[in-house]
Amino acid sequence: MGEILAASLVNGLLTGGIYALVALGLTLIYGVLHIVNFAHGSLLMMAMFGTWLLAAQLGIDPYLALPLMTAVMFAVGWSLYRFVIGRISRGDDRAILLATLGVAVVLDNLALVLFTGNTRQIETPWTFAVLEVGPLLISVPKLISFGVALILAALLWSFMARTDMGRAIRAVAREPEGARLMGIRPDRIFALAYGIGTALLGAAACLLLPIFYVSPGVGSVFVLVAFTIVVLGGMGSFPGALVGGLLIGMTESVGGLVLGESLGPISISLVFIATLLLRPTGLFRGAR
Amino acid sequence: MKRAIVIAGITAVALAPFAFNSQYLVNIAMLTALSAVMGQAWNIAGGFGQMTSFGHAAFFGVGAYTAAILQTRWGLSPWLGLPASFVTGGLLGGFIGILSFRAGLRGSYFALVTLAFAEVLRVLANSLDFTRGGLGINIPLKQGLANFQFHNRQSTYALVLLMLVLTTGVAMFIKRGRFGARLVAAGENEDAASALGVDLVRTKTIGLATSGAFTALAGVVYTQTYLYIDPSIAFGVERSIEMLLVAMIGGAGTIAGPILGAIALHAVAETSHFFIDAPGFAPLLYGATLLVIIGFLPRGIAGLGARWSRA
Numbered sequence: 003m004g005e006i007l008a009a010s011l012v013n014g015l016l017t018g019g020i021y022a023l024v025a026l027g028l029t030l031i032y033g034v035l036h037i038v039n040f041a042h043g044s045l046l047m048m049a050m051f052g053t054w055l056l057a058a059q060l061g062i063d064p065y066l067a068l069p070l071m072t073a074v075m076f077a078v079g080w081s082l083y084r085f086v087i088g089r090i091s092r093g094d095d096r097a098i099l100l101a102t103l104g105v106a107v108v109l110d111n112l113a114l115v116l117f118t119g120n121t122r123q124i125e126t127p128w129t130f131a132v133l134e135v136g137p138l139l140i141s142v143p144k145l146i147s148f149g150v151a152l153i154l155a156a157l158l159w160s161f162m163a164r165t166d167m168g169r170a171i172r173a174v175a176r177e178p179e180g181a182r183l184m185g186i187r188p189d190r191i192f193a194l195a196y197g198i199g200t201a202l203l204g205a206a207a208c209l210l211l212p213i214f215y216v217s218p219g220v221g222s223v224f225v226l227v228a229f230t231i232v233v234l235g236g237m238g239s240f241p242g243a244l245v246g247g248l249l250i251g252m253t254e255s256v257g258g259l260v261l262g263e264s265l266g267p268i269s270i271s272l273v274f275i276a277t278l279l280l281r282p283t284g285l286f287r288g289a290r
Numbered sequence: 291m292k293r294a295i296v297i298a299g300i301t302a303v304a305l306a307p308f309a310f311n312s313q314y315l316v317n318i319a320m321l322t323a324l325s326a327v328m329g330q331a332w333n334i335a336g337g338f339g340q341m342t343s344f345g346h347a348a349f350f351g352v353g354a355y356t357a358a359i360l361q362t363r364w365g366l367s368p369w370l371g372l373p374a375s376f377v378t379g380g381l382l383g384g385f386i387g388i389l390s391f392r393a394g395l396r397g398s399y400f401a402l403v404t405l406a407f408a409e410v411l412r413v414l415a416n417s418l419d420f421t422r423g424g425l426g427i428n429i430p431l432k433q434g435l436a437n438f439q440f441h442n443r444q445s446t447y448a449l450v451l452l453m454l455v456l457t458t459g460v461a462m463f464i465k466r467g468r469f470g471a472r473l474v475a476a477g478e479n480e481d482a483a484s485a486l487g488v489d490l491v492r493t494k495t496i497g498l499a500t501s502g503a504f505t506a507l508a509g510v511v512y513t514q515t516y517l518y519i520d521p522s523i524a525f526g527v528e529r530s531i532e533m534l535l536v537a538m539i540g541g542a543g544t545i546a547g548p549i550l551g552a553i554a555l556h557a558v559a560e561t562s563h564f565f566i567d568a569p570g571f572a573p574l575l576y577g578a579t580l581l582v583i584i585g586f587l588p589r590g591i592a593g594l595g596a597r598w599s600r601a
Contacts, residue, residue: 038398040344090585096342097584099398100538103344104584107531107577114570218570222527226409229402264417264424271410278403279393 005137010255012138018251019148023206024224025231025243026155027199033238034175034195037095040102041082042228043221044109045200049075049207050216051113057124057211064126064211065146071204079200083193106221113218121217129212147209154205155244158198162240171195175238227254230274236284245285307447316443320515322556323450328508329536329548330457335383335501336534337542338461338470339494340477342397345404346505346533348386348411349379351524353506354513355415358427368429368438371510379506380499387495396480405530412525426520429513438514446515453511454549457504462545464500473497474543505533528573535576539583541590550591554579 024046031039053071056062087105091097131142162168173181174191182188214220231250235242250270257269277284307319328350335341356378357371390403415421433439440446464470472493475483484490513519523529532555540551558579559572587593 032398036398038402040401086581090581095397096340097588099342099401100534101581101584103531103534104577104580107535107580108574111570111574111577115566115568115574119569226406229405233399233402262417265413268410268413268417271406271413274406275403275410278395278399278406279389282393282395282399 006259007256009138010259011252012140013144014252014255015248016141016144016148016251017255018248019151020206020209020247021224021227021231021251022244022247023151023154023202023209024228025235025247026158026240027202027206028228029232029235029238029240029243030158030171030195030202031199032232034171035098035192037098037102038229038232039196039199040099040225041105041109042102042199042203043223043225044106045075045079045082045221046203046207046224047113047216047218047221048078048109049204050211050214050220051117052204053207053211054122054124054216057126058122064124064208068150068205068208071208072201073204075204075207076197076201079203080193080197082200083196087196088189088192110218110221117218119218121215121220123215124211126212141213143212147213150205150209154202155240158202159240167194171198226274227270230270230277232284233274233282234277234284236286239284239286242284242286304451308444310444313443316447318556318560320443320447320450322552323447323454324508324511325532325536325555326549326552327450327454327457328505328533329540329551330454330461331501331504331508332533333501333537333542333544333548334461334464334504335498337537337544337547338465338477339473339497340543341494341498342401342534343404343498343501343530344401344527344534345406345408345530346501347525347527347529348404348408349382349502349505350509350512350529350533351408351411351415351519351521352382352502353379353509354519354524355421355427355509356506357510357513358429358519359421362427362429367436368510368514369436371438371514372507375506375510376503379509380503382506383499383502384495386502387498388491391491391494405527408525408527408530412521415521415525421521424521426518426523429517431517439517446511450511453507457507458545458549460500460504464497465545469493469496535580539576539579539590541592544590544592546595547590547592550595554591 024042028039028042049071052074053064053067056067057064082105087098087101091101126143128142133140133142133145162172170181170186171191171194173184173186174188178188181191227250231243231246234250235246250273253269253273254266258266261269307316310316310319328346332343332346336343353375356375357368360366360371360374361368386404386407390400395403416424421427431439433441464473472483472488475486476488476490476493480490509524536551536555537548538551539554540549541547555576558575562572562575583590
């Protein structure tokens with residue numbers, strides 16, 4: 003039993019790395035725009051289809067496609083905010099919320115029209131590679147995705163802390179009016195933050211594809227999980243998203259072990275509701 | 291004069307399906323009216339009180355399962371499903387409302403918590419024996435008025451139309467009354483409403499419970515019409531989104547909005563497959579319509595109508 007539990011914890015921790023990456027983008031967008039990006043799961047789905055197309059049609063390995071997909075998704079996210087969400091919502095909170103929902107509905111169904119509802123997978127040479135560590139068998143692609151996710155989180159961290167652009171984003175997040183007086187244009191920063199948040203999904207998609215499937219509905223698998231992580235960690239908090247991602251990965255894995263496959267997913271939703279009701283500021287109080 | 295023309299027009303449109311020969315067309319009319327009932331119910335919470343729920347399928351599903359379980363497990367008349375679901379839907383709304391509004395959730399947070407409640411119910415319905423898990427519940431076919439199963443769709447349409455009149459009547463009553471004024475105030479500006487003596491938790495909870503109760507009724511009709519319900523039909527995100535779209539596209543917070551929204555959505559659905567006949571194309575257009583509405587017609591189709599009547 004101890005070994006099964008340990009294996010489940012390790013597995014959950016590794017999956018949690020990708021969750022954290024998805025949640026980092028969500029928390030960045032929340033921190034700056036103060037809305038929940040309901041299109042997050044759909045944008046991840048879009049990135050996964052992009053990665054799948056590169057792999058299945060052109061034979062480009064998902065890991066090699068990572069820089070390209072990150073750049074492409076940045077452009078997608080930036081334009082989406084600049085030309086669609088920002089333009090139609092005119093800064094009204096409820097309108098932004100509903101606009102991201104509208105974008106999600108459009109993207110999900112566009113994928114359904116283009117790719118049908120079938121699930122697709124690719125097989126890389128290392129899809130089933132495992133590493134033996136004592137009594138544990140660790141999936142190599144999961145380990146890679148975990149490592150890369152942590153590196154990307156660290157890069158984002160130093161970008162936000164050290165560069166002028168990062169400082170500008172943090173300034174707008176905290177005090178949009180004050181930032182405007184300092185010569186920062188908040189609408190540009192909104193698009194930039196949305197672009198970076200979406201770029202992280204491009205990376206996440208490349209890390210996910212060797213171990214997961216893609217279908218038009220795949221975003222919904224990750225979206226509630228990502229919301230939970232962001233709320234648990236504290237909306238807008240970077241360390242919160244990271245710690246939350248790892249915790250939720252393990253919760254899900256152990257929840258599935260204890261409650262069984264069909265009831266397992268409830269553990270995430272319950273953590274989510276409990277956090278929202280009891281401690282909506284999350285573990286890290288949205289510290290930026 | 292204008293008013294008389296409008297009322298005559300509405301009555302003609304509402305009664306037209308009784309003259310249709312094609313059951314296919316009557317079925318579309320019935321589904322449109324059912325969407326309007328759900329949109330109107332969503333509107334009471336999401337329109338008047340600005341409680342943007344992303345999980346109203348919770349109420350629809352609870353209504354559907356209440357009716358299904360009462361008759362298959364306990365052999366009660368399906369007609370009892372209507373009042374019973376009204377109560378369970380209302381109680382669920384009250385429960386979610388008290389918890390969320392006491393915690394001060396609004397905006398994005400409220401949208402998220404409703405989404406999560408619907409998801410919890412979906413997972414529960416999917417794994418409990420009581421709800422027959424993922425198999426869903428089949429209602430044995432036994433047509434007849436006493437059994438709430440109709441041979442022709444006109445009868446179902448009549449019932450749904452009655453439900454729509456009732457829901458719309460309640461929405462009008464709320465909107466014009468003191469409670470509605472408090473609900474709108476709480477939705478528009480919580481701090482100001484609170485300063486004027488509006489009990490926010492109480493007002494919004496009652497609003498959500500009312501909305502939930504009427505949404506649950508739609509679930510009963512669905513079950514009795516299709517004689518089958520399963521966790522994703524009942525609690526799926528698509529259902530929640532449909533209600534939100536109907537109200538938002540038609541014009542949230544207006545009385546005519548959800549009805550216009552339901553007609554618009556089903557008109558789009560029925561004409562879209564002449565252009566591209568692929569699953570997903572109609573909902574793709576719904577999403578695009580929502581974006582257009584937010585951008586150019588923030589008060590929905592009803593806002594357009596208001597502009598026309600002033601002209």
